[in-house]
């Protein structure tokens with residue numbers, strides 16, 4: 001624990017807290033040979049700091065911003081495209097950028113952060129594009145949290161989830177008696193979000209009638225409740241998101257082209273997870289901690305073969321899918337999660353236990369049997385030598401590094417076979 005005796009971390013500014021979290025996290029991530037106990041203690045500190053961070057009001061966060069405007073002016077000059085991603089992330093931190101829990105530092109994600117940072121203090125509409133589960137809603141919160149409206153409401157509306165006949169009333173409110181069920185006057189989400197931000201998720205699902213009304217808000221900052229002649233001024237910043245190709249939709253006539261251009265003054269594009277592969281490890285670790293907290297269990301360890309799978313899987317559901325997988329593993333596995341804990345639909349063929357002739361070729365079946373035998377042989381061998389890989393290499397006549405490769409391939413941890421040690425390597 002010596003190297004990390006940050007002890008009780010005293011309360012600090014928003015920026016200071018984020019920085020401490022980052023320092024701790026990178027220590028956990030990049031220091032080789034940390035024991036599971038130390039990692040757990042460090043993760044506990046991270047969680048405490050995270051809680052402290054959440055206690056700070058939005059106002060306190062916003063107040064920290066002017067202090068950094070100088071730094072912003074100074075650092076702007078030092079941002080040529082050649083700077084490393086960690087430098088870019090660090091300079092965002094220095095400028096007190098609120099990440100709102102968005103993790104990762106791939107160049108494309110940093111591009112998105114930097115655009116969001118510039119857009120945040122303005123009232124310009126922002127259109128966030130990206131496949132399902134890439135973090136569009138989180139990014140909308142980032143735009144809100146980094147702007148002048150940070151301590152005002154952030155109201156989220158899923159345009160795809162509200163029935164077409166209710167969407168207008170939901171957004172703009174209604175007058176008593178304007179339709180069956182409208183038993184009293186009601187304000188809509190735009191009014192609730194006055195002075196703050198409204199997040200219009202799945203904007204591509206909005207019916208054309210609603211699109212016309214939305215255009216009016218964008219043009220004149222005014223709304224009209226359903227069934228009312230009265231016009232109300234609103235000061236609501238619009239951030240919209242979509243996983244559809246709105247330009248194509250506008251060419252097809254299903255989305256208004258004028259609205260598309262109005263909404264998309266600033267585009268923020270979130271890359272799919274398969275284009276940010278180098279971040280998968282960090283995200284796995286982050287979600288293991290998160291799941292551990294929420295399921296009240298120690299963070300699950302990931303076996304090397306499962307880790308290899310998670311690193312190479314294509315994630316059609318992006319970060320949400322990765323998060324769900326990690327929660328599933330954390331729920332189903334004991335100490336260490338293995339490939340067999342994966343959902344059946346994505347489990348690699350070798351690990352599917354049902355071996356029916358006709359579903360697999362003879363070659364597949366032979367390979368699976370030979371793999372199983374190899375795994376058994378290695379486990380039995382390690383038991384005999386009490387986990388000493390060098391001793392096993394000697395008695396089997398195998399090259400030590402080849403043996404290590406085999407152990408890795410089968411997700412076998414030599415430590416598990418040491419006397420009294422059940423301590424599988426964590427990621």
Ligand SMILES: Nc1ncnc2c1ncn2[C@@H]1O[C@H](COP(=O)(O)OP(=O)(O)OP(=O)(O)O)[C@@H](O)[C@H]1O
Nearest residue numbers: 101102103104131132133134135136137138319320
């Ligand atoms: N970079 C990230 N770091 C940490 N968590 C993330 C990140 N991106 C997304 N998440 C998490 O992944 C999940 C999906 O994110 P979010 O709901 O923002 O995605 P989305 O693009 O709006 O998805 P959808 O299109 O399906 O609505 C959330 O639980 C979010 O907290």
Ligand SMILES: [Mg+2]
Nearest residue numbers: 133136137201
């Ligand atoms: Mg969403």
